[in-house]
Amino acid sequence: MINCLICNSPIEPFIDFGSMPLGNGFLLPEQFNEEYRFPMQVSFCPACGMVQLLDQPDREQMFHENYAFFSGTSRYMAQHFKEFADHVIADYLTDDDPFVVEMGSNDGIMLQNFVTAGIRHLGIEPSKNVAQVAIDKGITTVTEFFDAPLARRIITEYGQADAFLAANVMCHIPYIHSIVEGISILLKPGGVVMFEDPYLGDVIEKISYDQIYDEHTFLFSVASIGHLFERYGMEIIDVEPQGTHGGSMRYVIAHKGTRAVSANVAAQRDIEYRLGLHLTETYDKFRRNCENSRDQLMKLLCELRAQGKRVVGYGATSKSTTITNYCGITPDLVEFISDTTPIKQGKFSPGAHIPVRPYESFVQDYPDYALLFAWNHKREIMKKEEAFRAAGGKWIVYVPQVEILD
Ligand code: SAH
Numbered sequence: 001m002i003n004c005l006i007c008n009s010p011i012e013p014f015i016d017f018g019s020m021p022l023g024n025g026f027l028l029p030e031q032f033n034e035e036y037r038f039p040m041q042v043s044f045c046p047a048c049g050m051v052q053l054l055d056q057p058d059r060e061q062m063f064h065e066n067y068a069f070f071s072g073t074s075r076y077m078a079q080h081f082k083e084f085a086d087h088v089i090a091d092y093l094t095d096d097d098p099f100v101v102e103m104g105s106n107d108g109i110m111l112q113n114f115v116t117a118g119i120r121h122l123g124i125e126p127s128k129n130v131a132q133v134a135i136d137k138g139i140t141t142v143t144e145f146f147d148a149p150l151a152r153r154i155i156t157e158y159g160q161a162d163a164f165l166a167a168n169v170m171c172h173i174p175y176i177h178s179i180v181e182g183i184s185i186l187l188k189p190g191g192v193v194m195f196e197d198p199y200l201g202d203v204i205e206k207i208s209y210d211q212i213y214d215e216h217t218f219l220f221s222v223a224s225i226g227h228l229f230e231r232y233g234m235e236i237i238d239v240e241p242q243g244t245h246g247g248s249m250r251y252v253i254a255h256k257g258t259r260a261v262s263a264n265v266a267a268q269r270d271i272e273y274r275l276g277l278h279l280t281e282t283y284d285k286f287r288r289n290c291e292n293s294r295d296q297l298m299k300l301l302c303e304l305r306a307q308g309k310r311v312v313g314y315g316a317t318s319k320s321t322t323i324t325n326y327c328g329i330t331p332d333l334v335e336f337i338s339d340t341t342p343i344k345q346g347k348f349s350p351g352a353h354i355p356v357r358p359y360e361s362f363v364q365d366y367p368d369y370a371l372l373f374a375w376n377h378k379r380e381i382m383k384k385e386e387a388f389r390a391a392g393g394k395w396i397v398y399v400p401q402v403e404i405l406d
């Protein structure tokens, strides 16, 4: 029997993706034989509403000195985090000489804005290679995993925080009780927590099952986050839906009773109720939707191969590891994946072993079709790739449905 990571109730999987490699585990042929895999199953806890993986690799397997994800690869995300920082500064940092802590600060994409504004800050980023990029930009960074013991050390050294920020990391952490406990002691009595992660409601609606991979231990909702933080004397005071990463939710949280609660919170909970996020049936339907999506994508790719068309993947995202492995996409269906991240280039995609090539390979010899693995950056990419379309190239997308874009 498996128990919920949040409330310890017994839970059962509603979907089994089989044996999966690491989403970011790009590798060389000599490593194929020893490739790490884990059983990827997802469950919903009817008691507290949390959607979660049943198994997860150790954190050191995922976050280390060769971590492949550099936040700064997307210009659109840089703008997004500037706006996030401006919002925090304008609306929440009212004390003199405020102190801001960010968990999972990566290459400093968010904190660089606090440096520019001359605000005291601390980044917490265990993956040393990405942290070094931030340190080189003058961002104060601790290269450790955040948890309750580290929160106590931060208080001793720097004092309590006015704002605790996190983006796309809270949902990565199975030992989340230690995180929330750490936040509750690190945060000043009048401070705010603001974090954002891919939103369960969007995943269910858009059938974007590629949000499920090793690093994403949880898919959060307002209901499940409210329940978790309540255990530590905190409450959601606002929610701000975001378009990033295919649909995210930003949660604004404070110590209970210290700030007014926006009507947005109850309104979003109503939306969740209407979506049926509290019902087991919703997840059974989601599984059937995933199976349909997989079958349609494979049918299309097999047809294109039969017609002798060249298909190339665009963006070697960690999410695409779920797509390629769950659907069974092999290099004879997708010739290579174009990606701008140097550490991924020259390697092969996790599990499916599709070559990852520099962006120039795509531009120099346009394929007939580009399979948009980085669909969450669609707007930015479509704009950048007008020449591909003008040359007759076509895009294949699979969220919210499998289709060829005209
Ligand atoms: N915030 C950035 C990076 C997200 S990737 C963005 O949104 O683009 C998640 C990051 O969290 C990785 O850099 C990883 O090394 C880091 N991380 C994982 N566990 C962590 C923990 N316990 N404390 C702090 N950072 C952590």
Ligand code: TMP
Residues within 6 Å of the ligand: 069, 073, 074, 075, 314, 315, 316, 317, 318, 319, 338, 339, 340, 341, 344, 359, 374, 376, 377, 380, 381, 384
């Ligand atoms: P993400 O979906 O986790 O943000 O990862 C996006 C990946 O796509 C990352 O490896 C960089 C790559 N990428 C490109 O190759 N070209 C682009 O234009 C963009 C926006 C991303």
Ligand code: ZN
Residues within 6 Å of the ligand: 004, 005, 006, 007, 008, 009, 045, 046, 047, 048, 049, 050
């Ligand atoms: Zn639970």
